[in-house]
Amino acid sequence: MSQANTLLQSFDFLIPQFLREDYSPYKCKVSINGINYNLRARRIHLQNQIKTWVNTGKNPFIKPVECQECLFDTRIPNIYIGSDGVCNMCMTYKKNFKQEILDSELQTFLHTPREEGANMDAVVGFSGGKDSAVCLITARQKFGLNVTAVLVQNGFIPEQVIENGKKLCDKLGVELVVLNIDLAPYVKDMMDNNFKNGYPCYKCGDMFYKEIQDYCVKHRINRIIMGRNWWHWIEPEVRSTKWVTDAATGMKIQIFSLPFVLQLTEKDIYRILDDFGWSTVKIHGNSTNCILPGLVEYQVSQRLGYHPELQLLSREVITGFLDKEEAKHQLADVKDNTATLEQLVNKKLEEINQRN
DSSP: OOHHHHHHHHTGGGSOHHHHSOOOHHHHOOOTTOTTOOHHHHHHHHHHHHHHHHHHSOOTTTSOOBOSSSSOBTTSTTOOBOTTSOBHHHHHHHHHOOHHHHHHHHHHHHTOOOOTTOOOSEEEEOOSSHHHHHHHHIIIIISOOOEEEEEEEOSOSOHHHHHHHHHHHHHHTOOEEEEEOOOHHHHHHHHHTTTTTOOHHHHHHHHHHHHHHHHHHHHTOOEEEEOOOSOSBOSSSOBSEEEEEOTTTOOEEEEEEHHHHTTOOHHHHHHHHHHHTOOOOOOSSSOSSOSHHHHHHHHHHHHHSSOTTHHHHHHHHHTTSSOHHHHHHHHHOOOOOHHHHHHHHHHHHHHHHHHO
């Protein structure tokens, strides 16, 4: 090592820690969708932009610097780009991904015994969309599991999606259970705040998981299969399974991302559906079951400066589920459906008031 390098290293402590160390987006603890974009979030965002500039020599304050491999760029608060042109999410995934861990999780899931009193192996969190449909087909036909399909109706899933899903369940000999939640009041609150205090799909996801877990506890089912095609955990290692413990009963439940553990691609998904003879209902927006993403994308995009589903599609690109150009194509068609959204939410609120 040269004397110059030795001298530089001896003064490392003068360089800010965020420039000296690599870290994942999750360690930033900042929302990608601009929720609580407060002073702390702005500071973290600024640090990541400076880090990108130092690493790449490209000024993100003039033009966003995009990852060479996925869609993430420096407009996203918790993202920075490394000297190799790859973002910290891609970096973390590559560093922590091990196929043998996913293989082990699959075996654990398949060989977990039922809880006493259960008459089903697992619940499939069924949305009526393409990914959960493949989960249902795979669970029944490939793994021979006895499953129940549970669909959580948030008020924005069209009835034709549910009817289409019922046809799939009937063909597989699987019961379809529909649970209902009222998402509209939360959407109205977010609309009134220009979506600065939340993003509907995140809130829906939280409510969805609670309904599914409550159903599992009630019926003593300790496994949930999800159509998620990216990780549940990325640190300290990439994992497809999330374990939760019910506070009231102490029952442990596995929440398992089947497309991800099998490393399926979008082409694989459509091939399986074609082979089975079933197709999804066509819906605008980045969804094959719910109309809400397509209704809010314009307003949220205007506020953020990027598409609200950029995070989802970037993760799908990182895992190899989706090709980068196809992901960009999916984000390109943004429609202003503000009037339709307002009318629909007001109608849903009226229905809730009448029901109560």
